[in-house]
Amino acid sequence: MKKKYVIALDQGTTSSRCILFDKRGHICSVAQKEFEQIYPKPGWVEHNPMHIWASQFSVMAEAMGQIGATAANIAAIGITNQRETTILWDKETGEPVYNAIVWQCRRTSDRIDALNREGFGETIKQKTGLIPDAYFSATKIKWILDHVEGVRERAERGEILFGTVDTWLIWNLTKGQVHVTDYTNASRTMLFDIHKLCWDEELLNYFDIPRCILPQVRPSSSVYGTTAAEVLGGSIPIAGAAGDQQAALFGQCCFEAGEMKNTYGTGCFLLMNTGKEAIHSKHGLITTIAASAGQQVEYALEGSVFVAGAAIQWLRDEMDMLDTAAESEKACLAVPDTQGVYVVPAFTGLGAPWWDQYARGTIVGLTRGVKKEHLIRATVESIAYQVSDLASVMERDSGIVSRHFKVDGGASANNFLMQFQADILNMQVERPICIETTSLGAAYLAGIAVGYWKDCEDVKKNWKLARTFLPEMEEERRAKLRRGWKKAVGHSLAWAKEED
């Protein structure tokens, strides 16, 4: 029987999704299921690993069932996942020893503060490309080993396995036959040397983590194993894995150094492929491994905006200025400008290039004539300004001047925002027809590994432009607006810092 489809499993923070793609990269079937978020204490976030697996399995069966696909029709499975989330389980029984500690969980912040006091931050940065943070898996693994009774002893006896979500899913799909991860996911653990491409002994010693719990690390496009027959009634190669943002970079076909994509969701994630070179940022960006089709590793620079689409949600839910997020576009177009108003949505501080956890949301430039539409427009524009700040430092760090900028994510549907982004960046913004780039990236990685697609050139043919936004703003106006933004950010900095 003909292998018609490639399956992408997209295991996200709030839901598990499955998409079946055909050779042209068309979506043939989709299923999605939300699962429980567990908040045991303020700032703590957990998932039940069995719910992650059960929801992912059920959407896979559902998506296949919708179009009558059986294991025999599937060429390969690719996985993309919420990054950094940490699971430890019993090697024999497959039972998790604790809930998954989710990337957002802040329970190990104190450990990171201690690490910085001990002056270990630079070592971490040099080896892993990361800026030490409780997001990454290392301190989460240590927390489980230190706090769950008996787990450290069992781990030292070789009875416990660790995995990020990709590893956990592969282990379950193969019924415990395969314990692997890919380079992109390994690069988010804060235990992996991204230059030497191995688990780092010094870091393992520092965090007191036994090496035997760690998975084998493999390229993102590679046959890791096949599904156990009892899982889906046939054996399907599991042939691709990448963290969500790296999968999106691949799904956007950003295969060359200098190509970048930005995902406009709750927050924004900007990634630039930097090719074979791992570039260390001078401006607080992260250096990470990018997903690639070959055996050779490629790198990316990554920056994020904490509050992007979330600021539109705030206008809708707290300010009651909008019924839907999509309405924001009409409001923006109802006024010619913001009347000099800037909104800096620094609700949780500001990331790169400002790095100020004490910055807070700020509105400046109010005059008597300012209407709701001006405030909405200033909020939408703030998304583009924040992304431009990131893109500028990326350009400086990499020395690469890009002219193209690929976009995806929910808020990329806003045409006003995309035009303003092109204007403020002075770059061509390109929005593809298929904005399911995360799943597409996972499918491409798996499909290339099994020869369903030949190579990167082959999948590139599937990338179809929906709309291009060309920069139209005059340089003088662009410079003036960006100066204004910088000044507005200046007013938001250090706001929440206690006075002495």
Ligand code: ADP
């Ligand atoms: P996530 O994957 O982070 O949940 P999505 O990619 O689904 O996010 O995008 C949803 C976010 O985008 C929400 O924060 C929403 O406010 C914002 N959003 C969605 N549509 C629009 C729009 N047309 N204009 C502006 N923001 C939008």
